[in-house]
Amino acid sequence: xxVAVTLFGVALLLAxxxxxxxxxxxxxxxxxxxxxxxxxxxxxxxxxxxxxxAPPSVISLPLGLPTIGMHFRIDALAAVFLxxxxxxxxxxSLFAIGYGRRERDPQKVLPFYPAFLAGMNLVVIADxxxxxxxxxxxxxxxxWALVVSHGRIHENLRAGLVYILMASLGTLLLLPAFxxxxxxxxxxxxxxxRAHGPNSTVALAVLSLALIGAGSKAGIFPLHAWLPLAHPAxxxxxxxxMSGIMTKVAVYVFIRIAFDLVGPVDWRFGMxxxxxxxITALLGVLYALMQHDLKRxxxxxxxxxxxxxxVGLGLALVFxxxxxxxxxxxxxxxxxxxxxxxxxxxxxxxFAAGAVQNATNTRDMDKLGGLIRxxxxxAIAFLIGAAAISALPPLNGFASEWMVxxxxxxxxxxxxxxxxxxxxxxxxxxxxxAALAAACFVKAFGATFLGRPRxxxxxxxxxxxxxxxxxxxxxxxxxxxxxxxxxxxxxxxxPAVNLLTAGAMQVHxxxxxxxxxxxxxSHNSYSGLVILVxxxxxxxxxxxxxxxxxNRITRRSDIWDCGHPEDNPLTQYTAASLAQPIxxxxxxxxxxxxxxxxxxxxxxxxxxxxCVTMRDPAWDKFYVPPAKLVGYLADRINPLQYLTIRRYLGxxxxxxxxxxxxxxxxx
Amino acid sequence: xxxxxxxxxxxxxxVAPLLTGMVRKVKxxxxxxxxxxxxxxxRDLSRLFTKETVVAHNASWLFCAAPTFVFAATWVxxxxxxxxxxxxxxxxxxxxxxxxxxxxxxxxxLALAGLDIGTSFGGIGSSREVMIASIAEPAILMLIFVxxxxxxxxxxxxxxxxxxxxxxxxxxxxxLAFVGLAMIAIAESGxxxxxxxxxxxxxxxxHEAMVLEYSxxxxxxxxxxxxxxxxxxxxxxxxxxxxxxxxxxxGTFVQYIIAMTLYLFKLAVAAATLAFFEISIAKMRVFRVPxxxxxxxxxxxxxxxxxxxxxxx
Numbered sequence: 001x002x003v004a005v006t007l008f009g010v011a012l013l014l015a016x017x018x019x020x021x022x023x024x025x026x027x028x029x030x031x032x033x034x035x036x037x038x039x040x041x042x043x044x045x046x047x048x049x050x051x052x053x054a055p056p057s058v059i060s061l062p063l064g065l066p067t068i069g070m071h072f073r074i075d076a077l078a079a080v081f082l083x084x085x086x087x088x089x090x091x092x093s094l095f096a097i098g099y100g101r102r103e104r105d106p107q108k109v110l111p112f113y114p115a116f117l118a119g120m121n122l123v124v125i126a127d128x129x130x131x132x133x134x135x136x137x138x139x140x141x142x143x144w145a146l147v148v149s150h151g152r153i154h155e156n157l158r159a160g161l162v163y164i165l166m167a168s169l170g171t172l173l174l175l176p177a178f179x180x181x182x183x184x185x186x187x188x189x190x191x192x193x194r195a196h197g198p199n200s201t202v203a204l205a206v207l208s209l210a211l212i213g214a215g216s217k218a219g220i221f222p223l224h225a226w227l228p229l230a231h232p233a234x235x236x237x238x239x240x241x242m243s244g245i246m247t248k249v250a251v252y253v254f255i256r257i258a259f260d261l262v263g264p265v266d267w268r269f270g271m272x273x274x275x276x277x278x279i280t281a282l283l284g285v286l287y288a289l290m291q292h293d294l295k296r297x298x299x300x301x302x303x304x305x306x307x308x309x310x311v312g313l314g315l316a317l318v319f320x321x322x323x324x325x326x327x328x329x330x331x332x333x334x335x336x337x338x339x340x341x342x343x344x345x346x347x348x349x350x351f352a353a354g355a356v357q358n359a360t361n362t363r364d365m366d367k368l369g370g371l372i373r374x375x376x377x378x379a380i381a382f383l384i385g386a387a388a389i390s391a392l393p394p395l396n397g398f399a400s401e402w403m404v405x406x407x408x409x410x411x412x413x414x415x416x417x418x419x420x421x422x423x424x425x426x427x428x429x430x431x432x433x434a435a436l437a438a439a440c441f442v443k444a445f446g447a448t449f450l451g452r453p454r455x456x457x458x459x460x461x462x463x464x465x466x467x468x469x470x471x472x473x474x475x476x477x478x479x480x481x482x483x484x485x486x487x488x489x490x491x492x493x494x495p496a497v498n499l500l501t502a503g504a505m506q507v508h509x510x511x512x513x514x515x516x517x518x519x520x521x522s523h524n525s526y527s528g529l530v531i532l533v534x535x536x537x538x539x540x541x542x543x544x545x546x547x548x549x550x551n552r553i554t555r556r557s558d559i560w561d562c563g564h565p566e567d568n569p570l571t572q573y574t575a576a577s578l579a580q581p582i583x584x585x586x587x588x589x590x591x592x593x594x595x596x597x598x599x600x601x602x603x604x605x606x607x608x609x610x611c612v613t614m615r616d617p618a619w620d621k622f623y624v625p626p627a628k629l630v631g632y633l634a635d636r637i638n639p640l641q642y643l644t645i646r647r648y649l650g651x652x653x654x655x656x657x658x659x660x661x662x663x664x665x666x667x
Numbered sequence: 668x669x670x671x672x673x674x675x676x677x678x679x680x681x682v683a684p685l686l687t688g689m690v691r692k693v694k695x696x697x698x699x700x701x702x703x704x705x706x707x708x709x710r711d712l713s714r715l716f717t718k719e720t721v722v723a724h725n726a727s728w729l730f731c732a733a734p735t736f737v738f739a740a741t742w743v744x745x746x747x748x749x750x751x752x753x754x755x756x757x758x759x760x761x762x763x764x765x766x767x768x769x770x771x772x773x774x775x776x777l778a779l780a781g782l783d784i785g786t787s788f789g790g791i792g793s794s795r796e797v798m799i800a801s802i803a804e805p806a807i808l809m810l811i812f813v814x815x816x817x818x819x820x821x822x823x824x825x826x827x828x829x830x831x832x833x834x835x836x837x838x839x840x841x842x843l844a845f846v847g848l849a850m851i852a853i854a855e856s857g858x859x860x861x862x863x864x865x866x867x868x869x870x871x872x873x874h875e876a877m878v879l880e881y882s883x884x885x886x887x888x889x890x891x892x893x894x895x896x897x898x899x900x901x902x903x904x905x906x907x908x909x910x911x912x913x914x915x916x917x918g919t920f921v922q923y924i925i926a927m928t929l930y931l932f933k934l935a936v937a938a939a940t941l942a943f944f945e946i947s948i949a950k951m952r953v954f955r956v957p958x959x960x961x962x963x964x965x966x967x968x969x970x971x972x973x974x975x976x977x978x979x980x
Contacts, residue, residue: 014823180856369785372727382727383779393761393768405808407765412975420975426810428805428964435804438771439797442778446793451785452725453704513757523820531743531769538739542888545876546716546735550884553719554731560723560880561786573782573790581798585957 002057003074006082006125011039013118016040017111024107028187029098033110037117038093044086044121047304051079052492062131071189073127076495077260080336081124081252084343087478088245089117095351095471096237098425098464102358108149109235116142116241120249126438129178129188133171136253140167140217143246146238147230159229166216166226174253175214177206181261198262207269210257211276217250221280222301222618228287230362231302232295236354243302244346248339251309258317259332259500267321271419273314278426281307281433283618286586290614291438292575294353294363297345297444301389304433305342308404309335311426315407316501318419325503326519327410332497333490333505334403340489341396341482345388346476352382355472356448357466363544365444365575370453374461379449381472386441391434394528394535396482399516401434402526406518415428436582442579446490452569484529486516576612583612591615668916671754676746679902682934683745683894684708686901689938690945697946708894712887720883723784733780734881734888740773741892748823751926754916755824763811764823770855771897773892774800781877786958792877795953799861799873802957803854806847806964812862813844813967814907816974823906831910839980841968845908850963852900857893858941860951861959864893873953901937909933 013036020033051057056075064070074082076231083323096113103109119139126132144167148160180202181193198206216223231243258265258273284303291297293322312335319328343375355378356371357363372379391402408430453459463469482489498504506520515525546552559565587593591614598609688705695702722731744766749755761769774796781793815821817840818829829835854861857874866872878889906913912929915921951959973980 047724111784206755229895298946348932370725372729372783373725376728387772387775390771390775391768392772394767398765398768402764402768406821409821412816417975421972424809424971425968427812428968431808432801432805435771435797435801439801442793442797444776444784446779446782450727450729450779450782523759523760523822523825524815525822526762527760528763530757531765534743534746534757534760535736535739535769538742541736542735542739542742546884546888550716550887551719552884554717555721556724557721558724559784559786560721561784561788563881565786569785571787572785573787578782578790578797581794581953582801582956585802586796603675622738 002047002051002054002123003059003072006044006074006121007061007072008061009043009047010118010121013037013040013114013121017113017115017118020110021107021115024110029110030096030103030106033114034093034096034100037114038090038097040114041086041089041093041117045083045090046593047074048079050082050085051082052076053495054079058127064134068128068130068188070131070134071127072122072131073190074125077252077255077500078124080340080493080496081248082121084248084340085117085120085124085245088241088343088347089120089384090244091347091351091471091474092237092241092472095240095354095468098467099235099237099351099354099358101465103235105149108531109146109238112142112145112149113238116146116238118242120246122238123249124252127190129182129190129193132253133175133178135455136174137171139246139249140171142369143230143234143238143242146234146242147269148233149235150233153233155229157625158234159226159233160390163226163230166223169214170216173209173216177209177213177257180206180209181257190256193261194263200266203262203265204269207258210254211273214250214254214257215276215310217304218247218254218310219280219284219303220276220306221283221303222622224280224284225616225618225623227303228291228296228299231299232293236295236350236357239299239354240347240350243299243350244343247302247306248343251306251313251339252557253311255500258313265317265321267318267416267419269323270314270317271422273317274311274426275314277307277310277312277314278429278565279307280304280310282429282436283590285436285440286590289436289443289579290587290591291581292365292447294365294444294448295350295357296363297365297440298349298353301437302342302346302438304437305338305346305389306338308401308430309338309342309435311430312338312404315404315411315423318414319407324410324413325501327407327413328501329412329497329503329505330403330518331407332500332534333493334400334407336493336496337403337486337489340493341388341400341479344479344482345385345397345476348381348385348472348479349389351472352378352385353467353474355468356461359461359464360455362455362457363609364581365447367455368448368453368458369451369569369572370449370458371461374459375449375463377469378464381469381476382449383445384476384479386445388483390438390441392438392528394483396479396486397527399483399486399526401430403516403518404430406524409524410519439579439582443575446573446578447575451572454569454572454574485512485531486528487511487514490516568592576588587614668754668756671752671854671916672746672756675748675750675752675755676742678750679745679748679895679898680742680891682931683891683898684712686898686934686938687894689935690897690942693939693942694946695944702901708890712891715887715890716884718883720885722882722885723880725784726880727783728781730783730880731885732891733776734885736776737773737780737894738888740769740776741895743770744773745895745902748899748902749910749913750902750930751923752916752918753824753828758822758824762976763814763826764808764821764937766823767807767811770881770896771800771804777877777889784880786880788825788876789880792873792875792879795873796877797891799854799956799960802960803851805965806851806960806967809964809967809971810844810847810851813840813970814969817841823903827906827910830907831913840970840974841908843966843973845904847963847967848904848907850959850966852904853872853944854956854960854963856897856900858897859945860948861956863950898934901934905930905933905937
């Protein structure tokens with residue numbers, strides 16, 4: 001029943017896409033399409049809500065391959081991700097009702113947006129390899145079309161090229177993963193794969209393929225290279241969906257294969273996932289710190305959060321392999337909760353960045369500044385999103401990272417000494433990336449919203465429209481609520497966690513004062529609500545004291561700045577200069593950051609120049625060599641195009657002889 | 668239960684300026700100066716509270732709200748450290764990671780406030796503050812990990828109670844963690860050699876540059892927050908490593924008197940040690956700070972390693 005309603009919603013989304021293709025250029029089309037998308041997402045969200053506690057709901061449609069058909073199923077895990085997808089879709093569509101009005105080429109965005117939403121829904125509910133791969137490719141293609149929708153800008157076309165290559169690579173790896181799972185009998189249904197688990201060698205191959213294939217879409221290092229190019233290129237509500245939601249769909253695929261389809265997993269693979277997650281988190285945030293394009297910074301931050309999620313998943317695999325089910329449930333809850341949280345605040349931040357881009361026509365933080373005064377509502381939304389993503393209590397980002405840290409602390413009970421050493425180091429790396437994330441958002445918020453405006457556009461910007469603000473504040477409200485009442489969401493995640501780890505965290509969803517406890521009997525507890533109440537009480541006490549005893553006169557005056565205020569706003573600290581100390585400490589080794597200063601001699605009136613150069617190790621090590629190899633081989637093969645017919649026949653003859661010889665030796 | 672929580676909360680604000688005053692006094696005596704009285708910080712605060720507040724024309728609400736938030740958050744963190752009684756009603760709400768998280772929130776707000784006016788001094792302070800904080804964070808997490816390994820809990824009252832129990836004895840891992848925490852405390856509370864709270868016009872300053880635009884009651888709240896942060900670290904060290912004398916829950920009046928006296932004595936010893944350390948070392952270049960905090964990280968990593976190898980360390 002549930003899955004039928006969800007599929008009906010998907011069908012309506014696809015119909016909306018067709019309708020938008022026909023009527024996309026009409027002035028009313030934008031609001032109509034986004035309105036229908038919001039409605040369909042709301043229906044999907046309700047279905048997901050019912051699906052969380054319910055037994056699996058299954059349907060098979062006589063579509064696709066003749067004898068097999070297509071199977072769809074909503075179980076607890078699918079329901080959780082369906083909720084993430086549809087909540088994201090709902091707020092993104094709401095945001096787009098206002099935001100999309102200023103779209104210059106709506107007919108290039110409108111048809112693909114509902115189709116993209118439909119694709120993500122389908123991936124999550126697919127229950128056989130055929131339906132899954134078809135939906136996966138559909139999702140990739142639709143998002144690609146949205147990335148190149150502003151194709152007049154050369155940069156976006158390059159982003160589209162890199163994205164389609166990486167998406168193809170991901171599918172290319174998932175294809176053999178499912179082929180191996182299907183076994184020699186060729187059983188494509190997930191239920192059949194579950195029934196006969198592969199042997200350990202095949203399982204390892206499947207897991208590695210899934211990690212790389214799904215990881216390339218999620219953005220684990222070094223497969224993340226497409227993500228900071230493609231996510232900012234799309235319109236902002238699509239950026240929010242790609243960065244906040246589509247990466248989570250990829251995480252879902254990894255979870256579905258690693259926790260569900262392959263059966264028991266060796267702890268060594270879990271260890272590899274933890275290591276990959278740690279590296280991804282640290283490098284993602286360091287990349288983000290080096291950016292001055294607001295949306296690209298946010299896209300790199302997705303890489304960091306994906307790293308945190310993978311650390312949680314790796315820990316859950318390890319604990320499950322060692323039979324520590326309570327710890328496994330904690331780690332899996334942490335990962336899933338972070339999936340949910342990140343989808344919230346990343347969408348929120350992209351919405352705010354989109355509002356800024358619309359108001360100022362730029363994403364370059366070195367041209368912004370002072371927006372808190374002209375766009376106060378957007379500024380508050382961005383500030384809360386920034387605090388949540390920087391893992392500051394009492395918001396939701398802290399709650400899920402806290403759970404990851406508590407899971408890391410439990411690793412000292414693991415039997416393998418390698419893990420006992422690796423996991424705490426990974427914890428230190430995560431702590432470093434959390435602190436760097438805070439630094440990064442001090443920079444992003446400070447350069448964009450604080451200080452004095454660095455351009456006329458920033459000075460004259462106007463607050464964004466009401467529906468966009470509504471969409472942002474819905475997310476703000478959920479972020480705060482999930483921060484002070486995480487147990488509600490952990491209780492909702494419990495059926496899915498139970499599916500993954502055969503255990504669940506002990507929480508009661510309806511006691512507001514209960515602290516979060518990692519495993520039963522532990523004293524390591526945290527309560528966001530109590531902290532919030534304490535903060536409010538302390539603020540109230542301070543305000544009362546100031547009101548009663550302090551001098552309350554406030555005089556506005558000029559800037560002090562030690563007596564040397566500088567009028568030119570360009571002399572302020574920029575995004576690049578804010579990150580300079582961290583760049584010197586970390587990036588001089590990792591990114592080969594080099595500063596060159598060209599200072600004219602005294603008396604010379606020409607301008608001084610300062611230049612920072614950085615190299616991207618991922619591009620240099622993992623992308624440029626294969627690209628060079630392909631180019632070299634293409635050059636070698638190129639002459640074959642200009643041969644005479646005689647030579648072609650000769651080549652055909654030689655190939656035939658060679659093949660026959662091979663066959664003869666084989667026999 | 669709640670009474671002792673309120674008492675310790677008020678005590679934290681009450682003695683925080685005294686600790687700063689004691690550090691300054693000892694420092695002055697060591698430099699052969701008479702120095703102001705130990706109560707001078709109280710006079711400074713009351714002077715700032717009664718002066719008018721000057722705010723730049725372009726300051727936003729964030730600039731005006733930040734001092735209150737920074738003070739409140741630091742206060743909430745400082746109130747959760749057991750100082751005279753193990754009766755900390757709020758301790759289930761925030762174990763150590765959350766406690767440091769609250770301080771991070773305060774720092775986040777202050778770093779943003781430093782950028783609000785758009786001056787170079789504010790920018791330089793904020794960018795250095797977040798750099799130092801981000802290097803200190805891994806060391807703090809490893810420290811909590813070591814304490815969790817030793818005491819089996821990350822709740823501060825549990826750790827203090829465990830160390831106070833006679834069965835613990837001398838542990839190498841605890842000793843290393845102590846040195847590590849002391850170094851982190853120096854870096855985080857902005858003391859020499861990482862930052863110099865006494866300077867105002869040096870390019871090497873961090874915290875003072877960030878708050879340069881503040882005056883009047885705003886500045887008073889920020890100064891009080893800085894004093895509270897120093898008190899937080901001193902109380903944390905004394906609660907974790909020298910928890911003796913802290914009254915058990917439901918203690919008698921005499922026990923509280925002893926605990927109070929011992930706590931003030933501990934503060935005086937800490938102030939003297941800090942002052943002696945500060946006059947015997949020069950301020951570091953800002954890019955040497957990572958080496959300093961890196962050493963703290965290595966010490967706590969070593970402590971964790973030793974503890975993982977054998978339970979007896």
